Amino acid sequence: MAQKGSALVGTGFIGPVHVEALRRLGRPVVGVLASSPAKSKQAAAALQLPRAYATYTELLADPDVAAVHLTSPNRFHFEQCRQALLARKHVICEKPLAMTTQETAELLALAEKTPAVAAVCYNIRFYPLCLEARERIRAGHLGDIYHVTGSYVQDWLLYDTDFNWRVLAAAGGALRAVADIGTHWLDLVQSITGLGVQRVCADLHTVLPTRRRPIPSPSPPGAEGAARGASLQTFQSKLQSTRDTEPVAITTEDYGSILLHFDATTPHPSLSPKRPEGDRGGARGCFTVSQVNAGRKNCLRFEIAGSSGALAWNSETPNELWLGQRDRPNEVLLRDPALMQPAVRPFADFPGGHNEGFPDSFKQLFRAIYDYIDRGDLQAPRPFPTFADGHREVVLCEAILKSQHERRWVETPRR
């Protein structure tokens, strides 16, 4: 193989999304590692990939592998990131970067001294109209940011018979809805506004304190790697027929609402020319996450209100950006390269009216990462989410959890 390529770790829902996106970009995918050598072979065949790795060590030793895509379960991210960086591979890790800020801080420190790209897959940033929102705010279209509100809500865990490894704190962490989807929302609005969350006040709730876990049938030979009851994946679970279940106590939250204060100082001070000296300023905000909201399949919404305009977006209609005006009609920008900010056009591949969607966001994220790698200057600013962002989200999660436990406002550490 003349061109070095990428390798995939993990074969759940999101792994094939990575493979497709890389292929669309003409980026070769060298091989795959699953939870066992046998499963690696199955996955390589299913995804039509050249190589099936027996172990992570073998993968890292493959000289044709320049970049590793980690889509393994969350609890493996830390060690796999660490080893990849030590092996000087570029790492593109699914969120969350790791399970604790201790881990993410260590990874961040390691990344900062390793000559490799270390990215986290906050793909939603790369919906073209989310990039457009950011550019418009950078250009001052909204003036000072006053408040940022929204939600990320789903219904795939509505019933107590809905089960997935993510609902168990031991497997997925103490936070669930906040960690799984809330972090996407937090990353997105911070990246768009250039503001950082400074303090939080959270109200979380486990709506269903008991869920029904399917009791697996006696395993057929060769199914050794399947974690117990761990494989009911998203929409497929909705199609499951009834089978035997057992009650399991759940401590992770189904719902959360969180009040937010944003930093007074922003990376883009030019946005706040009118605020008086010494004013602490500071945008406010609020958002809700829920995985028990009937009818909302995967619905991230935000609205950002500023001194001279507002904008709103909904992931279920991602090709429309609402632009609120006080003094003239509101606008609805249909995703259309001809109407977008020049900096965003390279990330919108199709003309206006030709919808782009969820898989395209990965394509654009990876385009940003791999074009950066191609340019060869690892000191240049990184136009994609990095381990610093991955660390930041876990910092916020810990602050949110502390706020929930102590029933009060909690400051978020600056780093």
Place this chain on the structure above:
Amino acid sequence: MAQKGSALVGTGFIGPVHVEALRRLGRPVVGVLASSPAKSKQAAAALQLPRAYATYTELLADPDVAAVHLTSPNRFHFEQCRQALLARKHVICEKPLAMTTQETAELLALAEKTPAVAAVCYNIRFYPLCLEARERIRAGHLGDIYHVTGSYVQDWLLYDTDFNWRVLAAAGGALRAVADIGTHWLDLVQSITGLGVQRVCADLHTVLPTRRRPIPSPSPPGAEGAARGASLQTFQSKLQSTRDTEPVAITTEDYGSILLHFDATTPHPSLSPKRPEGDRGGARGCFTVSQVNAGRKNCLRFEIAGSSGALAWNSETPNELWLGQRDRPNEVLLRDPALMQPAVRPFADFPGGHNEGFPDSFKQLFRAIYDYIDRGDLQAPRPFPTFADGHREVVLCEAILKSQHERRWVETPRR
């Protein structure tokens, strides 16, 4: 005049809305009281009403007046309600019922012993699809209520040159956005769900701590009643030409987000058949108010998520009710008497596709009140917002203000 009728107090934006609504119902409007005898005469002529009262005493003494509609500034509500009840007139008072819970409690106690109707104008309840939402929840369509979220946002106070008496705490009270529009949201979701707000955690913010108040021109003779700079009314202010202004410090909030816990016990226990014994249950919620949200003219949104469905409504498209489903396509109910719950049909006057709007909500509210009066049984349950509701909203406002001052969760008194 053979038929006794209604009298109007106040001639701002909402007064004529009352008159129109009464006339549509064929309910005679006898006369009007403005802020001076001269203004009463002007108003009577403009509204084509038979009588112009010189004083409130004169109005209450008119034997043709059976009901008094109070649309005067908030600070007069208490005394005007009190006197009307003492005069055994029915009272229909614009919100807020009064300025403090001391006042509202006194009015509530007086109302409970007076043989008259005492209503507060939470008109939004009477959008037909809000009534429909309530009936569907009562009928168990949503199962247990899990969470209630939403917002009420406007943009008419976006600029520091937007000025209105309501922005001054001395004139309108310590709370503004919460009191003016947030109370509508709170009343609405409580009336629809049958749940009561149990505790609150608020984050309020005065985005514009200084506003520019117009300096009035030297008053022409006879303009004695015009409060200084107090008359820039809603949308008209947006059309104002520039004139001289002076800075005024503002303490009332432009923005607020509030976390909510609802009572575990509801008036409709049949809704919660599946909750285990002893479970405290309790829906959660969150809402945002803002008067500086560009592009949102008068936008109240709520979404109520339950164990077997969800529903959502937006006051800017009030003829649509979104019904969220987990297991089948979501529904959008276009307001259509043929498709609505039987109890709601009497409050929807036009066939499907013939939009009803803001003025119709007053018509239906007054229909509920006056038909109740006609039936003659003042002991019957009152199918409209009463002084108990008016008191409740001020109780919630005081809890919200306390939460803001003390930066913590605050319990709301049961009464």
Place this chain on the structure above:
Amino acid sequence: MAQKGSALVGTGFIGPVHVEALRRLGRPVVGVLASSPAKSKQAAAALQLPRAYATYTELLADPDVAAVHLTSPNRFHFEQCRQALLARKHVICEKPLAMTTQETAELLALAEKTPAVAAVCYNIRFYPLCLEARERIRAGHLGDIYHVTGSYVQDWLLYDTDFNWRVLAAAGGALRAVADIGTHWLDLVQSITGLGVQRVCADLHTVLPTRRRPIPSPSPPGAEGAARGASLQTFQSKLQSTRDTEPVAITTEDYGSILLHFDATTPHPSLSPKRPEGDRGGARGCFTVSQVNAGRKNCLRFEIAGSSGALAWNSETPNELWLGQRDRPNEVLLRDPALMQPAVRPFADFPGGHNEGFPDSFKQLFRAIYDYIDRGDLQAPRPFPTFADGHREVVLCEAILKSQHERRWVETPRR
């Protein structure tokens, strides 16, 4: 009665809408005529009107009646209009003005020599955003008009058990969907664009050639006026329980689509500065009517595309006007007097975000008519639909019917 007022003829669905709209404007309604003296009394009581007329002659002889509102069945319009004009009463007639162009031409001629207002109730023109569309086109915002498309569709006659006098050619005329709703669409787009329909090519279809007519129960004494099976009114019919029916052959159309050419010369030549001399120009168009379109309750849509912009509107969301742009984001104008053309503001009574709807369109139509009457100059241009418009729509209906019969394009007479 000091002030002269209006009288109502007819008590179907639309009669009370007229009464309400007049009352909202403070215009006294003097009395009502129904299909019999007894029914007139019932109607007067139900609508709380002072007088019940025994005959039309008695109504016209009432000196307190200045204006007559005709909401009687279509076949009575001609004679009732004629007599009212001969009695020098103002006439406000529901559409259609009469049954044939012979009749409408005679009425138009009579109206032109009678010193009275003669109006036809094309109320949809008076949705504020339809007025706004017209003003924007007059101001040149769309440039040359290229094409005008749309539809008016309903579902209240979807089933063969849906029955109403309108389905019978003998009672309602040879055309039904085109006459009942299509004429609204035609009037609306012509009034908005200032263009006239020049020729048509129609395709009409009676989807249900047989319908089931309810067999009335033996009439109780006093029900002498009820036409046989004629009273299943709109949405109420949807709630009917099953009863005995008989088959009736239907010849009126359930569906029609019509190709349109518009006049090259327009009343607003300033709109066409760029067209070369001698160019025949001429906008094109197309629209569909249907009364068997499931899920569309009363849905009129139009889209007007011009050389420098487009606009679209939907009667089911009447507070939004879509403004299409080539070179910048599209706009959605929420009905808001502060954002509308100055000429339209007097016809929008409520601030932005406070929805107006179907009943408000009648209020504004009658405001235009009665304010015109008040001004006292009957030579002034009439800012409302007149008998000329009423005649025009019947001219178009006859051309459409001819086109359908002859399966070809048909020119519409200029007058």
Place this chain on the structure above:
Amino acid sequence: MAQKGSALVGTGFIGPVHVEALRRLGRPVVGVLASSPAKSKQAAAALQLPRAYATYTELLADPDVAAVHLTSPNRFHFEQCRQALLARKHVICEKPLAMTTQETAELLALAEKTPAVAAVCYNIRFYPLCLEARERIRAGHLGDIYHVTGSYVQDWLLYDTDFNWRVLAAAGGALRAVADIGTHWLDLVQSITGLGVQRVCADLHTVLPTRRRPIPSPSPPGAEGAARGASLQTFQSKLQSTRDTEPVAITTEDYGSILLHFDATTPHPSLSPKRPEGDRGGARGCFTVSQVNAGRKNCLRFEIAGSSGALAWNSETPNELWLGQRDRPNEVLLRDPALMQPAVRPFADFPGGHNEGFPDSFKQLFRAIYDYIDRGDLQAPRPFPTFADGHREVVLCEAILKSQHERRWVETPRR
């Protein structure tokens, strides 16, 4: 290369879309042919494809090529299809299949006797919710089909300075908007309803009879293949800076509206159980195409109304299917495999709320084609658009053109 693969002909807007879609499916793309050997090399490099063909003959002689994707200019399709079939390659041809029915009939006859797949890229069929609409109609959810209406409108040719080879009849054919986008609409609604267009009555219009063609700069050496002024591609043209132009007379239509009658007999007679014997039945329809409709970027809409329901879809919000109901609330189905017909699920790759778009429709179309090829039975029914469909659309185009020329209804040949 172990696995035989596909080769691409043509490198305009749609060529790379094919390559991406094939790659997502893991289908190897072997090489590319552009308009010259030099351009083939450029394209192979840009698209990262292994081989650059010098000639079509060389491409067809490549034993690694099993399938040919034709995205060349329309006028080359006939000869390229013919040669590919003679070489026993599978052919996947962009629409239109050829320039005349003489050509398409010849290709159809050749395809029917050649053991290869011969497909035409009516990709819109493969939006999952279009497949869903078809399955629902097949399952009888809509009952008898009454009427089918809609439009396909764009704005990329709004200005007379918008130029593209497609506007010239000599290059693109006598029809333009109808052929380019109207055929997509016709194919789509026929494939969804199972009904065939029986006769048409068309009204076409060249809104801009003169356009401004850019005068090319003196060609640099090596640009020999660039047709004069022919390369202003879709949205890129909107970003062009001003340059010298010359007027060109245009005869192809910018706008068209077409009345439709559908066959009484359908491929799915089970859909019409209730129609009486001998009834000619026959759905009606109407649609509009325009390329001068400001604000509509690429907007295909259809609405299908039947005896027991209706459905509507809009390509600008392709993840929503509107389901109209008479007797209960309308539904909006968000694309969600868990809620879709089982036959459609294999063509929806992502869970509900994860939007799919334009590029995904090609992926699914090619999945249907290549999975069919893999199954190895070329006698099996073909679940994708074939040359029979490609021929059918040209038959309809010729009928439409004849109707336009003769200003009358024209029957469409059955074959």
